[in-house]
Amino acid sequence: MLARATKHVLSTPLKPPFRFRGCLAAMRRPPSTSASRAATTSAIRPASVDDTDLIAFFDQPQTPQKPTSPTGIFGHSSLTTPTAFVALADSTLRRAELLTERILRARESRDELFKVVKNLDRLSDMLCGVIDLAELVRNAHPDPAWVRSAEEVYEKLCEFMNVLNTNVGLYEVLRDVLSDEDVVKSLSPEAHQTALIFWRDFEKSGIDLPPAQRERFVSLSTDILVLGRQFLNETAAPRPPARIQYSELKGLEDLGMGARLRLQAQVTKRDLLVYPGSLQAQMIMRSAPAEEPRRKVYMAANSSTPEQIELLERLLRSRAELARLVGKESYAHMTLSDKMAKSPENVQHFLNTLADHTRPYARRALRTLSMRKQAHLNTPPFPTIQAWDRDYYCPPEPPAPPISLPPLTLGTVFMALSRLFQALYGVSLRLAETSSGEVWHTDVRKLEVVDEDRGVLGWIYADLFARGGKPGGAAHYTVRCSRRTDDDDSQGDFKYADERDRAIVRVSQEFEASKRFRIPGQDVTFQLPVIVLLCEFARPTMGRGATVLEWHEVLTLFHEMGHAMHSMIGRTEYQNVSGTRCATDFVELPSILMEHFLNSPVVLSLFDPDGTFAIRQAGNHHEDPCRSIDTHTQILLAMLDQAYHSSAAGTPTFDSTSALEDLYKTRGLIPYVPGTTWQTQFGHLFGYGATYYSYLFDRAIASRVWSTVFSPDPLRRETGESYKREILRYGGGRDPWVMVSSLLKQPVLASGNAEAMAEVGRWKIEDEVAVPGRH
Structure with missing residues (x-):
């Protein structure tokens, strides 16, 4: 489908055949043999x-800008008004219809058969170029008129693309191309990979279904898009406030905002209304000595209305029906077939292995927190750490550079x-x-x-x-x-x-x-x-x-x-x-790897244009002592995402809250809090449905690439050229397992099977600080 680069690059919820993605691969320049590039230091x-x-x-x-000839958005002379944007969409739609008709007639001319893959990619780009622009405009443009036009353009062209995804004629033409030995031999590796992407996506969209079921596929795809956007809006909706009594804020007198909170409660003689996510809520969670106000804020922040829960479950049921429609056991099975993981079973291999590796460290950190709680409340040994205790007994610390800057x-x-x-x-x-x-x-x-x-x-x-x-x-x-x-x-x-x-x-x-x-x-x-x-x-x-x-x-x-x-x-x-138009569980590797460079003093010296920095170890560099708890929690989120997109989601008795509670009871380290339903705030369930494990997966690979490839000499040109040659130049044009295997010189990874997934799960995730909200 349209692989738009969003907060991720990757919030595109559906990937039908015309997922119009892209990736840089052709025109590969052989490594230079100049002396500067051959340098080994x-x-x-x-x-x-x-x-x-x-x-x-x-x-x-x-x-102030210099006077220039006026133009339109991104230099397109026609895009000077919102109305012109809609006109571009209408013009593009007609061009796409003409090109679609040309592809459908390709079997009338042998010469045209050789152009089918190129023409399919052109059709993809023709639509994607306008849809991706609309996605940016509707998110970034300050003018409501432009936003409205972008919404109209987006919906109009996406609707046409959904129809293309189930166009039997296009599928049959591509089938003839891939079964013609002479045509296949004429395709470059990149062209052949592009053809296979289209082929797999057509099949994923139930192209062999009878007409009525194909129509149902298109209808469900639209419903999922609408439900997903509604769900994202609800994740950002404010939650009702917690009511905090004046007496419960005892101990905050000397803590700035805490003192103001107590004064406000004392003057008004009323309970304080503390809204989840506010600075007041953060202050209470990190600094209130009494457990009750922290518990109240936690409950308020992690509650949902029945309507919010029903919205999420409708989304999950629609995805489950979509998967069944194309003969897949679950939405996860349908989604993961073209990812590095290949199947939910392989994802589980990875997550189980990573959880086994992480759990002892997380338990050790929780034991430390328990001892802090014991000393604070004078309780018997090792009281249970509750969800509202985490930030109080181990306040999150902002990341800091490894050297003084x-x-x-x-x-x-x-x-x-x-x-x-x-x-x-x-x-x-x-x-x-x-x-x-x-x-x-x-x-x-x-x-x-x-x-x-x-x-x-x-x-x-x-x-x-x-x-x-x-x-x-x-x-x-x-x-x-x-x-x-x-x-x-x-x-x-x-x-x-x-x-x-x-x-x-x-x-x-x-x-x-x-x-x-x-x-x-x-x-x-x-x-x-x-x-x-x-x-x-x-x-x-x-x-x-x-x-x-x-x-x-x-x-x-x-x-x-x-x-x-x-x-x-x-x-x-x-x-x-x-x-970035490559597999979802591969796309974060280059971005996460970039963060590792900030752990190197020699790289940090690049911030100094004059070479006058004193490179010395900083006393403020630290690792979050509770980071293992957070990593374990992220593993649970990935497991929950898999459970929500398993075959169970399509059963009449499916209950998202029960599934959440069961997961915490069987795999969690901090107890589930009855009455909480925080799954309705898990926004990545839409954009990353069945692929939320990807960030953990790429963190593990990036850690290994950094430690074995770059860490010894982070600025070495030869290493950068190798990484560019083996990874960056291909995008989605080559099997990611082959790329990673080649870069790391580990042939065992090339097959990308369950053992390869488990091997990545055994790698330590290190030297990279996860910043919430970054994709």
């Missing part, structure tokens, strides 16, 4: 002028990122000016990503500052993927078109033409990637100065730039296997 080059220019670019308040401004961090990418890949970040109308807000900065040999690889639009109405958290959006375009043969799409068609599609043709770039020194044209980073950092001001990032914000930026480099490096001929 890292050498830190001084910051260039381009690097230091990044500091002012991000740290100074936005200066001065305050890091946003521009300084981007400079360090550019220097890191130069050292590893020969790739740098450069300033790029925007034209009037090109961006949706004056905060947005544009960067071009430049390879020292191949020139411009693509563009990053950085929308990094908080503002009213903008979504919270951090996100990476793929607005445009890599794709070769000079061999499109788009004129063949109009063989059966009339003059009216040609007039209608002109807007779409102009939109597509503006995305093409001739590669220097080569007689080929490519569509270069465009990605957008959304964050919510403080805006620089004349009075306050540059934006200084907390360490967790530096981690977040490195994580999202890991996704960005995955999207940028390499040039695939097929957008359906481009960059």
Whole structure:
């Protein structure tokens, strides 16, 4: 389906045949044999002028733009108004219909059969290019009129795509292509992988079903999309407050906000209403000596209405029915067939092994908390740690750098990122000016990503500052993927078109033409990637100065730039296997690995443009002593996700709360609290349905890659080239198990079977701090 790069890149809930993903693979450049690249030890080059220019670019308040010729969003001359966006969607829809008709007629000409895979990918890109843009606009644009137009565009084109997913004619044409020996031999490995992706997705969408059941598939897919969006809205809905009595706040007098809470309760002579998620709630959970107010806040934060529970269970039942419709035992079986895990049974192998490894450490941490509780309350030995005790007896500590660093401004961090990418890949970040109308807000900065040999690889639009109405958290959006375009043969799409068609599609043709770039020194044209980073950092001001990032914000930026480099490096001929458009349980590997680089003092020296940092161990570096408890909890979440997408979810007696309680009773370390139903706040059940294990899985792989490949010499160019050659250049165009096996030189992983999953489960997850809300 449409693999949109969202807070993840990865919140796309469904993956039907036209999942229009993409991944950089073709145009692979062999490793350079120049002396600088053959060097086996890292050498830190001084910051260039381009690097230091990044500091002012991000740290100074936005200066007035130079007068430029007006254009539209992302430089598309036609996209100057919300109405023009809808017109583009209508034009694209007609072009897609013409191209669909061409593919359906492919068996009338042997020459056309050889073009089917390319044309399917073009059809995918044609729709994805507008849908992905709509996804970004409806999340980032401050103008409600633009948001409304984006919603209309998104729904209109997604509806057409859902129909394509069950188009029997397209499936039959692709079947003939894959059964024709001469055509298959003509396909490059990347093209063949793209064809297989389409084939598997068609089959996953029940293409062999009778017409009535195919219609039901489309209807269910739409229902799931609607239910999922409603569910996400409910996860963000405020919960009713906890009522806290004045007497229950005893002990908070000397704790700033705690003193104000007590004073407020004393003056009003009423119970305090403390809303879950508020600063007051956090203060109580971390600092209230009495157990009762913490218990009340926990109960309030983890309660649900019957309507919220029913909404989630309707979503899960619809997914279970969808799976049964295509002959799968469960939604997990349907979803995981094309992932690294391959099956829910293999996921369970991984989670069980990881849980067995983590449980002793988590138990040890809980024993420490129990002793703290015993000393605090003067109880008999080893009282039970309850869910509301975790933050009080082991307050979460913010992550800190491993060495002493001065305050890091946003521009300084981007400079360090550019220097890191130069050292590893020969790739740098450069300033790029925007034209009037090109961006949706004056905060947005544009960067071009430049390879020292191949020139411009693509563009990053950085929308990094908080503002009213903008979504919270951090996100990476793929607005445009890599794709070769000079061999499109788009004129063949109009063989059966009339003059009216040609007039209608002109807007779409102009939109597509503006995305093409001739590669220097080569007689080929490519569509270069465009990605957008959304964050919510403080805006620089004349009075306050540059934006200084907390360490967790530096981690977040490195994580999202890991996704960005995955999207940028390499040039695939097929957008359906481009960059982050790869298996869900593989896509987080490059981004999580980027966080590990922040554990290296030599990498941290890149934050200093003048080479004057004193590299010394910092006294404030620490590991969260209770991190193993949190890792075990995340394992339970992954297990719950599997249970919710198992065959049980389709039975009449399925009860999501009972399943939650059973899991805690059989696998949990902290007791389940009767009356709580926090599953309705588990938003990843929508975007990551049956694949929530992916983050743990990629954390384990990233830890192993860092410790065995990069840690000895993090800036070594030869190592960066190897990683680029084995992992980044392929995106989704190669089996991820083969890529990881080759990089780590562990042949046992190449099969990707249950033993390979268990082997990853045995690897230690280390050297990376999980920041909530990052994907």
